[in-house]
Amino acid sequence: MGNPSITIDAARVDNVTGHKNMLQLIQLRWIAVAGQFFTIGVVHFGFDIPLPIETMLAVLAALAVFNIASMVRWRSPKEVTNRRLFVALLVDVATLTAQLYLSGGASNPFIFLYLLQVNLGAVLLTPRATWTLVGISIACFGGLALYGRPLPLPLDQAGGLSSPYVQGMLICFALDVALLVIFITRIGGNLRERDARLASLRQRAAEEEHVVRMGLLASGAAHELGTPLATLAVILGDWRRMSPFMADRELLQELVEMQAQVQRCKTIVSGILLSAGEARGESSVKTTVCTFLDELVGEWRSTRPVRWFTYDNRFHEDLPMVSDSAVKQMVCNVLDNALEASPNWCSLEAMRKGGSLVITVTDTGPGFAPEMLGQFGKPYQSSKGRPGGGLGLFLSVNVARTIGGTVSAHNRTVGGAVVTISLPLAAFTLEEKKTYGR
Structure with missing residues (x-):
């Protein structure tokens, strides 16, 4: 876009969309904090499965502090770049990895929550950043399989819904599906709104370019019309002093009307030149x-x-x-x-x-x-x-x-x-x- 103001408006639209998307991640993170707190309590106290609850709550507290800091930063006018969105998702992946490491590693049925972060990255990030996030998630999965702390959680999948592992997978699946639908829909709406506003700005830039072209044509025409209008004004002034016109009252009245119309044309031409920035200091x-x-x-x-x-x-x-x-x-x-x-x-x-x-x-x-x-x-x-x-x-x-x-x-x-x-x-x-x- 050639117009600087249009370029600034486009950058502002991108920034507003970035802020809205960052807000969606902040809201999702609060859901993760509440969900993890609830899940830790149910597993530790409800199912009597021992967990390093102090360490897991400390990780959860660190995530909450990070989210509060993100909220404060989100309210500032700073630009929300692809890098900042990537870092935010990376923190979520790191926190999920820490919690899974402390609660069963790769055998934890909530391991599939990695898919939620990867899907959000595919929508929000550039392809390069998305693939980087995919690689980090795969590496984390592999690390959990090698070094995760196993839990005394029965993997008896033949028990159907009575199996704690199957129950965990069902809850994980329901969470993944619900959160993906909710937040991908919201983020998609933000991106569609951004695209519509950018399309409107492009249309505005095209219209303003059209106005500029018309202005250049009008200015050139005004220059060209100046000389013939001046010539007509001189000729009409000479005619007005001639005896045939002075003797005929009707002709003289028409001549006066022609002079008025020529003067009006000269005024319009002067106005066009004035709007084009010429002789502005004088007028x-x-x-x-x-x-x-x-x-x-x-x-x-x-x-x-x-x-x-x-x-x-x-x-x-x-x-x-x-x-x-x-x-x-x-x-x-x-x-x-x-x-x-x-x-x-x-x-x-x-x-x-x-x-x-x-x-x-x-x-x-x-x-x-x-x-x-x-x-x-x-x-x-x-x-x-x-x-x-x-x-x-x-x-x-x-x-x-x-x-x-x-x-x-x-x-x-x-x-x-x-x-x-x-x-x-x-x-x-x-x-x-x-x-x-x-």
Whole structure:
């Protein structure tokens, strides 16, 4: 991914998933602590099978201390890497090996709990780390077969469920199956959620790259249009002073309208160049949020064939900001879509909600089709049926997302649509930026 912010977001998603998976291992370890404590008590006191109970409880206490330390570390913002997950599983394997060594070695029916650790490693770790864990588990099994302390546990498997060994194997099997299903399902859900979020980030990177390409094309076109527009302005100015136009009132009025439209085109071209970062030092103006909104709406109304428009600015704070052409164009795009869908009436309402400026644009048009709402803000999603349709909303969504805001839409029950723009004030107001940066 070329966008640094997208790369950082992807790394953050991986880290969040790593923390969730580490939490699953911590929860499993607490189950192991409780299960081992219960099993040691039942075997030693219930079946009267002698166990080195002090040593086994000491191993269990060490595992509990390690788990508490893991919980403290899990709450820190440190990255949960493949190495840390491997070490955590290695500690579980080592603890299981110590307990089996003290309670029968390879003849202990709970020897098959190694499979639980290996399966978790296959899901969580890289192939190299997984095979390393497999090799260590096999080595531990072999070591227990050679050096494990045998217990006076009858291996009479012909006795069926009455045999303590068969009972132990049944409990081990049930534990393996239950814990595998529970924790593999949870970890798999974490990994699927991570993949979905990464896919969303890749889609966002592709869309932003599309916006960049469009911006480069628009900037190049703006440069090319500058000269012919200037030429047209000079020619129209000369025509206006010619006697045929001065004598004909109707022609003169049309000429004035042509000059106004050429001037509007020049303003649009200047805005494109400004958004591209050219002449920004000359054109940036310090203003306030309230004034910025008033001027934006005033300019939009004067350059569009608006029949009836309701404007309700409830943002009464004098927060200083630098006039942002990208935000201005974004709001105008949404207003243009509302006006096209509802030529007779549309409205804009602005207010503050917490640390955000919320702008709501409402119209009485046909509303959005369900499939368009499902793909809202995607390029070329439009009901207008013309090439390039839907790019206005696409650009608006991406401009808002670039500064940490959102654009959402829904249909009104009485007809028409509502588009809501939410922008964090810290992203473009001077006072909020100072507060945000402390």
